[in-house]
Amino acid sequence: MSSLFRSLPSVDACLRWLEEDFAATPHSVLLESCRAVLDELREDIRSGRITDEAALSPERVRPRLQAVVEKKDRPRFCRVINGAGVVVHTNLGRSVLAREAREAVRIAASGYSNLEFDLETGERGSRISLVEELLCSLTGAEAALVVNNNAAAVLLMLDTMCKGGEVMLSRGQLVEIGGSFRIPDVMERSGATLREVGTTNRTHLADYERALSENTRAVLWVHPSNYRIIGFHSSVPANELADFAHAHGLPMLEDLGSGSLMDFSRWGLHDEPTVPEVLRQGTDVVTFSGDKVLGGPQAGIIVGKKEYVDRMKKNQLLRALRCDKLTLAALEATLRLYRDPETARRAIPTVRRMSMDPETLKVRAESLRDMLSGALEGRASCSLKEDFSRVGGGSFPEQGMPTTLVCVHPSVCSARQLKMRLLSTNPPLVGRLDGSSFELDPRTMDDDEFPDVARVLKDALDGIGS
Structure with missing residues (x-):
């Protein structure tokens, strides 16, 4: 264990690496990130999670430092893709402005x-x-x-x-x-x-x-x-x-x-x-x-x-x-x-989404399904399901709007694991969970968001087991 502690990179060495990667990030953020990662590594050594000096090499520590800085440097307030099918989603900022x-x-x-x-x-x-x-x-x-x-x-x-x-x-x-x-x-x-x-x-x-x-x-x-x-x-x-x-x-x-x-x-x-x-x-x-x-x-x-x-x-x-x-x-x-x-x-996006007809939504769902099927091949399959969207925001309770959902069936993890991983993608993607499928409603997504949906789903699934 003493040998492992001596193998830890110094704060100065960690700072040099980060200053090369994040020249525009304030020094205080970089220093805080270094200390946080080093504290985590020390705890990993004490608990026995790290037993090999290779885990403390620059090639292994530097990406960990980068991930921490990126998270700290990212604004807390961010764009989220709403695939849940709730038009006036209270937790996601309610109405989208025209x-x-x-x-x-x-x-x-x-x-x-x-x-x-x-x-x-x-x-x-x-x-x-x-x-x-x-x-x-x-x-x-x-x-x-x-x-x-x-x-x-x-x-x-x-x-x-x-x-x-x-x-x-x-x-x-x-x-x-x-x-x-x-x-x-x-x-x-x-x-x-x-x-x-x-x-x-x-x-x-x-x-x-x-x-x-x-x-x-x-x-x-x-x-x-x-x-x-x-x-x-x-x-x-x-x-x-x-x-x-x-x-x-x-x-x-x-x-x-x-x-x-x-x-x-x-x-x-x-x-x-x-x-x-x-x-x-x-x-x-x-x-x-x-x-x-x-x-x-x-x-x-x-x-x-x-x-x-x-x-x-x-x-x-x-x-x-x-x-x-x-x-x-x-x-x-x-x-x-x-x-x-x-x-x-x-x-007005809220009014437009509330007045979408089911046939248009079905066509858009088919387009998204085809895009996802190509991007996620080997890691998930996709299907369609008729269901209902909701207005949300305390409006029109118990009244659903007919829609077509795109159901993603992951083969490398559970649907719940996929849902949680998508909360940390850039941008985060929010959808529904139904048994073994993660479901997306095209009503609350614009067509130009579909490529981002495919990308973050691919990133989330590629990161599992790699």
């Missing part, structure tokens, strides 16, 4: 802008004005406001309009969404008091009548974006609830969650009202996300009657919740595409 939105972000990030500068008067302007007119035009609202996400939008709405009073909400709408975001907890933070109405599965208008008091500030409707109650169930339709609220001088508020500007029923996706529909039903203020079905950047959008939205604009909480210039640039560019529905369907 080309026009990406260009708008580039311009906003590359120089100064008119973020809060009125180009007509030469005076200070409002960042909200950059998108308010578009939002009003597209939704039919009188006024609009944008904050950093929908949770912030709900918080601002309740803090402004209901603080110190009660908000009526059906027990069937006391939801929790991702990240333990719970409507009752947000309501408590806003200073409003929750007044539960009805039961979990059945709520009637009479329940609202009984819950009404002098402390009632609003009626709240939370759209069940990410769940459904089926069976013995009933609730008061939103338009009737709005009539009830207005008859008692109360505002009708709605947290729509994953709000949409487009009706997707023609593509087999139902039961998700659009923002204009909700406003036409009599709702006074609606909040929804910008980065889900809308297909834009992360944002919380508030639209509705001017008297209520103007009050929110004056709330001091708004400054803590406002969006930055990059978000507003991307959102404006996305909204501009919605001025023509067909343009939005073609140009």
Whole structure:
């Protein structure tokens, strides 16, 4: 063992090797990598994993050093290929921005802008004005406001309009969404008091009548974006609830969650009202996300009657919740595409992927299968399987979109081992696992990503047993 320790290369020798290979990498990163690898080698000697001096030769140690530096030097935030078939994948960044939105972000990030500068008067302007007119035009609202996400939008709405009073909400709408975001907890933070109405599965208008008091500030409707109650169930339709609220001088508020500007029923996706529909039903203020079905950047959008939205604009909480210039640039560019529905369907990746027809997906799956079969010959076989994609992001729960999967059956490892190896490729590839196959859905991949898919799969399989 003493001989093995003496055979370890010195820190200086390791540094010299790395300085030749990574001239642009900071010295501190190289030094940290050297020490980390040498510590690992010492532990390998102590534990008996290394018993031969050949394992400590420059030819064996240098590649190990290089791998560590490459990992440290690689940005933690990276591109991932989404082969899982979930269009609005919460863990993978939700919606992919349209080309026009990406260009708008580039311009906003590359120089100064008119973020809060009125180009007509030469005076200070409002960042909200950059998108308010578009939002009003597209939704039919009188006024609009944008904050950093929908949770912030709900918080601002309740803090402004209901603080110190009660908000009526059906027990069937006391939801929790991702990240333990719970409507009752947000309501408590806003200073409003929750007044539960009805039961979990059945709520009637009479329940609202009984819950009404002098402390009632609003009626709240939370759209069940990410769940459904089926069976013995009933609730008061939103338009009737709005009539009830207005008859008692109360505002009708709605947290729509994953709000949409487009009706997707023609593509087999139902039961998700659009923002204009909700406003036409009599709702006074609606909040929804910008980065889900809308297909834009992360944002919380508030639209509705001017008297209520103007009050929110004056709330001091708004400054803590406002969006930055990059978000507003991307959102404006996305909204501009919605001025023509067909343009939005073609140009916005989320909308395009949700509206893909099964035949097109089958043809694309066949193309990917053929490409993979050639690249992975001898290490995996490939087949096709009919299945379903998901919208994701808490939208259209329990509604699948027909698709054709490409199933990779590795012969040199298990499908699970392949899945884990693909998490460390460049770029990482995420897919589904079903028994002995690793599956890829072409719906959430572009055609120009197919060569990368073939390359990383080949790299992952070539690295096994070599």
